[in-house]
Amino acid sequence: MSTISKARTSNPLEDHLGYQLRRASSLVMATLADRLADLGLTIVETSILILVDANSGIFQSEIGRTLGIKRANVAPLAAALERRGLVLRSTSGGRSIGLSTSAEGHELAIRAEAIMKDNDRSLFDRLDAPLRLAMLQALALLWRTDAAPVE
Amino acid sequence: MSTISKARTSNPLEDHLGYQLRRASSLVMATLADRLADLGLTIVETSILILVDANSGIFQSEIGRTLGIKRANVAPLAAALERRGLVLRSTSGGRSIGLSTSAEGHELAIRAEAIMKDNDRSLFDRLDAPLRLAMLQALALLWRTDAAPVE
DNA sequence: TATTGTTATACTCTATAACTATA
DNA sequence: TATAGTTATAGAGTATAACAATA
Numbered sequence: 001m002s003t004i005s006k007a008r009t010s011n012p013l014e015d016h017l018g019y020q021l022r023r024a025s026s027l028v029m030a031t032l033a034d035r036l037a038d039l040g041l042t043i044v045e046t047s048i049l050i051l052v053d054a055n056s057g058i059f060q061s062e063i064g065r066t067l068g069i070k071r072a073n074v075a076p077l078a079a080a081l082e083r084r085g086l087v088l089r090s091t092s093g094g095r096s097i098g099l100s101t102s103a104e105g106h107e108l109a110i111r112a113e114a115i116m117k118d119n120d121r122s123l124f125d126r127l128d129a130p131l132r133l134a135m136l137q138a139l140a141l142l143w144r145t146d147a148a149p150v151e
Numbered sequence: 152m153s154t155i156s157k158a159r160t161s162n163p164l165e166d167h168l169g170y171q172l173r174r175a176s177s178l179v180m181a182t183l184a185d186r187l188a189d190l191g192l193t194i195v196e197t198s199i200l201i202l203v204d205a206n207s208g209i210f211q212s213e214i215g216r217t218l219g220i221k222r223a224n225v226a227p228l229a230a231a232l233e234r235r236g237l238v239l240r241s242t243s244g245g246r247s248i249g250l251s252t253s254a255e256g257h258e259l260a261i262r263a264e265a266i267m268k269d270n271d272r273s274l275f276d277r278l279d280a281p282l283r284l285a286m287l288q289a290l291a292l293l294w295r296t297d298a299a300p301v302e
Numbered sequence: 303t304a305t306t307g308t309t310a311t312a313c314t315c316t317a318t319a320a321c322t323a324t325a
Numbered sequence: 326t327a328t329a330g331t332t333a334t335a336g337a338g339t340a341t342a343a344c345a346a347t348a
Contacts, residue, residue, distance in 0.1 A: 010206060011205070013202070013267075018274070019198075020290035021172065021179055021290060028293075043314085054163050061329055068174060069316085071330070076331085096330075117167070120167050131285060138282060140174075142179075212305070223340085226307060230308090
């Protein structure tokens with residue numbers, strides 16, 4: 001009987017931490033996007049909503065700096081959230097003095113963060129707690145200390 | 152003297168591993184994209200080029216399955232690499248029997264992978280070796296065992 | 303029938319440039 | 326002058342649907 005095994009495809013990229021980071025991130029974001037779609041939110045919209053909910057009166061520019069999103073990209077996203085009644089834009093004398101969530105927006109932020117937490121839990125389940133914590137800290141160290149200017 | 156400290160923006164997202172994964176991945180990919188631009192390649196083009204170089208005769212469908220890219224998206228990318236003379240499309244009787252790199256494509260694949268390795272090294276430098284290895288394995292476990300069907 | 307390759311199309315996210323208005 | 330907000334625009338990556346050709 002002929003048992004010639006077909007040669008497996010070799011993938012040199014798998015040795016690269018950057019590649020592994022991208023594949024893992026893609027999977028996590030794809031499943032999260034699916035779950036958030038039930039709330040009618042995209043991932044970036046959700047991150048803005050949650051940040052506004054935790055920082056009443058925050059400026060769009062500060063949202064951008066905190067989340068790593070350009071000012072120019074925050075504008076239409078914030079406008080969409082406002083149009084949907086999830087975010088309120090307080091103004092004083094014609095100039096903006098920051099964003100805050102409406103009652104409905106606050107409710108949605110709570111639910112969205114629960115979905116995020118659940119998504120995390122279901123995906124990182126198989127890693128033991130000490131490794132999860134080490135990764136959390138290592139990843140934060142990576143991008144936060146790189147003094148990454150958004151613009 | 153008044154020393155009222157301004158309240159720092161609180162970011163609840165930082166507790167989420169998924170968020171940290173995305174921020175770190177974004178940084179790594181952004182710096183990699185910058186460096187690969189010197190070769191006139193995008194990240195996805197590069198990943199395809201390297202995979203073809205390591206698997207002479209590979210089919211586009213297999214490229215898609217291995218890298219997590221849809222067949223429909225591999226097509227124009229492979230066509231562009233072929234147009235530039237980096238990848239050769241062998242055919243037999245009108246039907247494709249797989250892709251391989253040209254001499255120039257092979258050269259470029261070597262240089263691109265060196266850039267990737269260097270990008271990895273410069274960014275993950277501050278993590279000690281055991282942690283880097285643990286992360287590499289943990290991330291691979293994450294997306295590879297999730298039986299993620301590309302289509 | 304299942305797989306491969308292709309085209310068309312749309313969406314998400316990110317990037318730059320240029321403009322206005324305000325502190 | 327520096328910061329904030331906006332609009333327009335482009336590019337990279339990914340998604341689905343539909344079709345033709347082949348094993």
